[in-house]
Amino acid sequence: MRMKHLLVSVAVAASTVAATAQAANITGAGATFPYPIYAKWAEMYQKASGNGLNYQSVGSGAGIKQIKAKTVDFGASDMPLPANELNAAGLFQFPAVMGGVVPIINLPGVAPGQVRLSGALIADIYLGKITKWNAPQIAALNPGVKLPAEDITVVRRADSSGTSFLWTDFLSQTSPEWKQKIGAGTAVKWAVGVGGKGNEGVAANVQRIKGSIGYVEWAYAKKNRMQHTQVQNREGVFLQPSDDAFKAAAAGANWAGTPGFAVVLTNQPGKASWPITGASYILVHKTQANAAKGREVLKFFDWAYKNGHAAAAELDYVPMPDNVVKLVQDAWRANLKDAAGKAIW
Numbered sequence: 001m002r003m004k005h006l007l008v009s010v011a012v013a014a015s016t017v018a019a020t021a022q023a024a025n026i027t028g029a030g031a032t033f034p035y036p037i038y039a040k041w042a043e044m045y046q047k048a049s050g051n052g053l054n055y056q057s058v059g060s061g062a063g064i065k066q067i068k069a070k071t072v073d074f075g076a077s078d079m080p081l082p083a084n085e086l087n088a089a090g091l092f093q094f095p096a097v098m099g100g101v102v103p104i105i106n107l108p109g110v111a112p113g114q115v116r117l118s119g120a121l122i123a124d125i126y127l128g129k130i131t132k133w134n135a136p137q138i139a140a141l142n143p144g145v146k147l148p149a150e151d152i153t154v155v156r157r158a159d160s161s162g163t164s165f166l167w168t169d170f171l172s173q174t175s176p177e178w179k180q181k182i183g184a185g186t187a188v189k190w191a192v193g194v195g196g197k198g199n200e201g202v203a204a205n206v207q208r209i210k211g212s213i214g215y216v217e218w219a220y221a222k223k224n225r226m227q228h229t230q231v232q233n234r235e236g237v238f239l240q241p242s243d244d245a246f247k248a249a250a251a252g253a254n255w256a257g258t259p260g261f262a263v264v265l266t267n268q269p270g271k272a273s274w275p276i277t278g279a280s281y282i283l284v285h286k287t288q289a290n291a292a293k294g295r296e297v298l299k300f301f302d303w304a305y306k307n308g309h310a311a312a313a314e315l316d317y318v319p320m321p322d323n324v325v326k327l328v329q330d331a332w333r334a335n336l337k338d339a340a341g342k343a344i345w
Contacts (some may be wrong), residue, residue, distance in 0.1 A: 024049075026296050029056035030063020031162045032198040034280040035124070036219040038076075040311045041304045057198060058108075060188050061160020063212030067283045074297050075283035078162020078263035079186050083264055092286045092335050093322070094328045095261050095279040096301060097308075098318040100246045101166045103229045104203065104221050104272065106212045107133060109148065113240050115293025116141045119267075119275065120230040126154055126171065127178065128192040133211065137198060141232075148211075155205045155214035158195025160187040166278040167215045170266045173274075215276075218246075219315045233275040234267050245274035246318045255280060255324045261331075279320075284336065291338035298332055298345050 028038075035057040042053035056066075060077035067075025067087050081093055103117060121137055123129045130137055134147040157164045169184040181189050194209070196202040201218045205225050206214040218241050221228050229236040239245050249268040255261055265277040282301060305328075309319040320328070329330030332345040 024296050025052040026073045026293060026300060027054045027075040029058055029066045029072045030078060031060045031078045031280050032057045033099065033163045033217040034076065034202060036315050037097055037312055037317045041308050044311060045303055058197060061164030069125065073293050076280060077283060078259060078278050078280050079165035080263060080281050083259040086260050091283050091284050093260050093281045093283050095320055096282050097312055098246060098250050098279045100218045100241050100274045100277050101163055101215055102218050102221050102241045104206050104214050104216055104226045105229060106206050106210055107227060111227055113230060114145055114231045114240045119170055119227045120194065122177040123171045123175030125152055150211040153209045153212040154193035155196055155202050155212050156193040157202060159197050162186060163199060163217060166266055166276055169264060170276045173267045210309055230330040231275055233273055234269055235271045237271045239274055241274055243313060243316045243318055245272060246277045248272035248276050249277035250318060256327055286335055288294045288336060288338055288344055291344050294336060295312050295344045
């Protein structure tokens, strides 16, 4: 995959659309994790409403910066912001969709989904402690798999990333050494590795480098027909990634009782739960200087909640359950106002 641009724009209005219709177009920036589904929803929404979405797939960190600077109508992050940060910036966040992060590898001769990895083992690879694919620690988890004596090249994100947050949060929960030395965050001080910008950049590097390992949202792995691995979950079960496994991880989420809907879904209990699951969040200002634009953002996500389930499932994302959508929309009414203090929803 050649990457000439880091900015990806989707579903913008055609040049023939009248200026009044173009005024309803909205802009967003942030997480690359949900880009495939936001692109699909934008295409569908434009056909249904005539209104467009321009979404820049630039990483969660950049999206947070842009919404704080008010250069976009909404930001997107796969790491939920804590209540104190939301309040300090005058922001409100809500979950849009859920999905899973998966390890991807470039290992000729090994079938997709054949290799098994645990969180502790992945942490040791990303710490630079395990450097060969036929290392005893990997072989012990993979009896009967012919592992080559290939050097392991670690691929990780070069930008501030919510996908990295989910990845490093999982590793922090499964490896005490990782938690102590590296920790969890959108941007960490990596021990080793080749950087790639966005899920797109990580996928491209893993495709290019024989013997490499990386991590991306599941839709990127499927779209690019990449080798993925099984991962051991909290109950000790090795799972293949799937929307059912992502749903299982999200089943016990306490959305109503978590301030700012800031639920983290990594390493959830349950034998069927994929251990690196997460929600992608939308960030908007509580006080909307342009109430019409703010309302259009909510209209887009309201439409996606109601009409985007099939598209999300097709791309192996998990739509937000109806009871969570109701919580979100009630929170829109209570929290999002125009400059005069009037609710915009």
